[in-house]
Amino acid sequence: MQADNDAKLKRTLAEVLGVPEAEIGDDTSMDTVAAWDSLKHLNLVLAVEDRFGLSLTEEQSFEILSYPLLKAVLQEHGVDFAA
């Protein structure tokens, strides 16, 4: 279940940003991925809400600027990731 959520998040990032899933890691952020512009970010927010069945707050949708931050915000929503 925990591993599933991590895989799901990586797949969502990979699909929305158009980068290989294997390259998604702790250093994946708006600063390191060229394709991650503000419009892709909007698509990412929508895709994450859709895939995880939750609604991010305004503040959170601005915070999720990297893979670790995304994980942290999803954990606030009760999504389980392996420690």
Added chain:
Amino acid sequence: MSSRILPSFASSPAGRELRAYADYAAVANELAGLTPDQTKLPPLRVAVLRNFTVEPLIPVLAGEIVAAGFHPQFYVGDFDAVQADALNPNSALYAFGPDVIVLAQWLETLSPALTTQFLSTPPAQIEDAVNGVRAHVREIAGALNANVRAPVLLNNFPLPGEPTLGILDSQSADHQTSTILRLNAQVLADAKELAGVAIVDFMRLFALHGSANCIDERYWQIARAPLAQKALIPVGSEYGKFFRALRGKTKKCLVVDCDNTLWGGIVGEDGPAGIKLGPTYPGSCFVALQQEILNLHHRGVILAICSKNNEADVLEVLREHPDMVLKEEHFAARQINWDDKVTNLRRIAAELNIGTDGFVLLDDSEFEVDFVRQGLPEVAVIALPPKAYASYRSVLTAPGYFDSLSFTAEDRRKTAMYGENRQRKALESASTSLAEYLAKLEIEAEIGVPSEIDVPRVAQLTQKTNQFNLTTRRYTERDVRSFAAADGSDVFALKVRDRISDSGLVGVAILTYENGTATIDSFLLSCRVIGRGVEDALLSFVVRHALHTKGCNRIVGAYVPTAKNAMVEGFYARNGFAALDETDGHRTWERRAGGGMQPEGPVWITLRRADLTHASR
């Protein structure tokens, strides 16, 4: 929840499903690096002119276009640069050369007076604001029409979810809701007048899905992107219906299973008296579904049955059950046996003379659904969710597979015509030769310039005809009118009737003239009347019109091969045309003046000429 199934493109196999937003985003990303040569899908060039952030919608449009079998190519105009693009004939928009234009307008940006500032606007100025929006739309759409042939998809305006006056708003025709209703009605009237503009009904979409779900204030304030995540797929797939209708991808035939689809239970086990069908739940759900299927029949969708059953059991229900809405005569073909459904769907296609890509299969069995998706990926399959009977009606209608932009008298009569074809086959087996049979049919062909009433049918035929179609060029009503009105071209419509029935307008030829050469731009015939010689009658008329009436030196025609039109490969050769060189994979034929008498067409056809006074001379 319905989903779209993708065809194979590039290295992606057929059968991928589009369900969630991320599925659409993934497809859009894959396409980003590919050209139509690599995907092996014909391009569809879509220009989006907008006054709000449409970017989140683009992946959904892209997925819908791939699902329809095209490679999407987008031009997205700059934010609120609609005028600059539309009014300047040298703009990047026109350089892009769109096939379709999406004109996406958000009322809050277009007219604060009608939205956020409704109450601060003096009542006298409200009418000015309404006229201002209409003038803007007319100016833009008019300029687009003048510069490019692409149809324009214009959205109307959602009603306010929370009008400024609250409950009082609904108490007066001068208030906000009524004003926007009036504006939408006037924009529709303007669109009809302009031609080439179709309305995408945001008002209905937002009512269906709820404004509260469709508009996300966060994204509106942050990024001027009003559409909420929940609205993206509904709105994008609504545009998908237009893309399919405009590009001849409207499905033609609904093939239905019987047990647990037309009725609850299994007739072979429960017996005709034991199946669930009637005024109370769950039988009422199947009555409702059947009524929806009957509505499709009245819209011109051909119905067929494909069921693993004993035929006698199913026929007994069709003929005897008092609560059956659908009767035997509503079905143009049926395969009720124990053979597999891929084989049976192929048999139905052969009997009705239409391609399996025109089919939608409605079935409850997961096994059959998967089997057909594997064996015939071009068939759209609607899987009925087990035991969710009350949802069946909307599961059938929501995808809009049969949606088209015209509804003609021929559509209303279509299934009856297929029944009449069965009578013709009976007459054929009673005749000793084909010529004798055709003579017995007493075929009358009437060829003339299409009247204004005929124009939608002519455009529809160019959009829907795949098999007997020499060049497969798709035209809008506006295109047809401009061919008919121009000096350098003519449009001819063929109407056919015989002693059994009136088939209506079934054939179209479009000619263009330049420097003594007549070119057959389009030549097509509905598959319902193939094989009776009316195509030869139309061609011989066209040849005589070009060489005698118009005095051209020669008439040329091309065959542009597609996956569907192999049947007309030899059409020109068979009719005395001489082959010219092959260019761009098109073979071209010609017929020169002075080569003796031009053929009169088959002897068994009585040719009538409708009024030709409008044809160019």
